[in-house]
Amino acid sequence: MPPVFPAAEYDRRLAALRATLKAQELDAVIVHTPENVCYLSGHATPGYYTYQCLIVTADGEAALLTRETETVNAAETTNFERITGYPDSSDPILATAELLAEVAPGARAVGMEARSWFLPPEPFLRLTALLDTAGARITHIDGVLAAARLVKSPLEIEQIRAAARATNAGMTAAAEAAVPGASERTVAAAAFGGLIAAGSEYFGMEPFVASGPRAGTIHASWTDRVVRANEPVLLEMSATVGRYNAPLMHTVWTGPLSGEPAAMATACAAARDAALAHVVPGGSPAAAHAACKAAIADAGLAHTYRKRSGYSVGIAFAPDWGEGHLLSLGENEQRLFEPGMVVHVVPTLRVRDSAGIGLSATVLITESGHEVLTSCDTGPLR
Template identity: 30%
Template sequence: MDFTIEEFRTRIEKTQALMAKNNLPVLLVHAPESITYLSGFRMLGFFMYQALIVPASGDPVLVVRDVEQPTADITSWVKERSVYIDIEDPINATQRALKKMGLDGATIGVEYSTWFLTLDRYETLKRLLPNAKFVREPNIVRELRLIKSPAEVEYLRRASRIAEKMVDAAFKASKVGASERDIASAITVAQIQSGGDGHLEPILMTGPRTRELHGTWTDRILEQGDSVYMELNGVVKGYWSKILRTGVLGKPSDHVRKASEVILAALNDGISRMRTGAHAGEIDDALRQPVLKAGLRKSYYHRVGYTMGQLYPPSSGEYLREMMSGDTWTLEAGQVFHMLVIGGGVGFSETVLVTDNGPDILTRYPRQLIEL
């Protein structure tokens, strides 16, 4: 298991305390990140139906596909399971478990903010449990996941070291005559050899493609003067750390140099403000407004900071908190954010832990325009 049983039990106890506060006798969890957070169960087959049933007291029940039980044996501390096979509707396993627990007529808190409970399955749940009352739960597990434990932070630190090695390998492979595919290969080798888990393909663009936001590698051949833009993820035990860097083959143009100066100054200023009690909107202004004032973008509406933690593809951000202009919420110690500033084909970012004393920057690759 990736954490001690004591840590998992503490998470369950906190979940059940919040359930009691919200008068929920049972919580039905479908988000794979939340299932892993509470049970430890982690596997590649998360695209198939799975669920965790958390009662008001006692241990949870894992709803799992039959062929995934060996993985559950290894990764999860939860012993009680409701198993389904591929020739049946998996919702039957959830219905059987709730009936066995005497909760098939209870008020059931359901996660609405997950891609993994489809409308079809939700309708099936309601049909198979006609006496139950389904309500939207107040993001109980999502809110608990926001504050990282020391063990979680350690995984994020390790993931940050891996991300740095991936960036370094990418820049070393960035040469005139090399292809974006060559760079992507170097990134993947560094990821695996440095101890990283698998994840999404890297965001990687060069030359005129650097104004894309989420592009990945092509067969494009690098030329002198090209910018190399990458956003890479180091992953350890499912915990993701992000880093965004920009380099240039040869001498950078005046535009790239000036854009880098503006963006780096904004990023430095914004990160320096990150501490317990800081207002997200003020940090957002420090990151966003200099880019607009410098004319690097005509508009800047997307997020400049969002939480990171344990993730499953296709998402590469936790997004439990997102920094946008005008936000009034405040930062808390133990939250981890990906802080990024992008404009004019140039971008830089860091993964940052919030503490009472200020920012703890987890990613430590040189924060500068890299001349290759």
């Protein structure tokens, strides 16, 4: 697969990172998180479960280190000239230190991620020890990389729009399949087919399908359970295009709801709309979360809500389709919304072993407000 974007887009990103390195007096940075590697280079492969890293120097060098068999993928997905492969029999941590010495000889200040899922404690400690022995001090640069990815460029937004179209198609297919007598497995198959036929590549996380009382459990995916009449079916999924994501949670029900599930459905729609009112330039993610919670509490259903109210979305590899570690709609979020950010607003009300209702939207923050990208016209009331 060729690079998703023209070379100029990656050059712009690398130039911004190099400017930051110079401002912080760093000679180079070593990046391990697959989403950050992809953002800066275009490199994307399901083989990220093996060790890989990207080295960017302040003076203009950039190099990818991957498993030797993955170098073909790297050559196809990037515009890089320097791609180094390590054999399966070698030590990739030692190879990283050696490659850094080649592209940034005598480096005395090196940036590294401290919170990457893909550099566990043991290799992290070995790599920092090797750099320390070589005379380099380590600076953690997670925040710098996060800030760069939060506001999307016009080209990134094009990819997210394409992902949203595929998500909407997959959700519609699943919602139409969620009828009494159908199994959750059948509904999930419809979701997969709709997502992939509409343009999705491999997902950041699998679709979720949970009917009736199973919807009361978070992250419940499909089983052989058969959908019954007069019960909700909770659906959540995200297509992935160019590694960019646009999730949607939606609930359909197969007849009249009554009692607590009916109240949850009304409250969930109100909570989503209350949160969305704050998702505008200069708006506060914490205020959006508070408004979401208040709408649920006003309905007497605060006991059904135990989570954040949304998160940033963009580039993602499994095990997640979101960027909640970059920005979340929660009490402690300090950063304000800006044009070009994309967030998934996702209130979900659940009662264990009883029911679950979720109604969400992925939205693009514009200069004057927001634009809803993901939605489903099928349901929720059938």
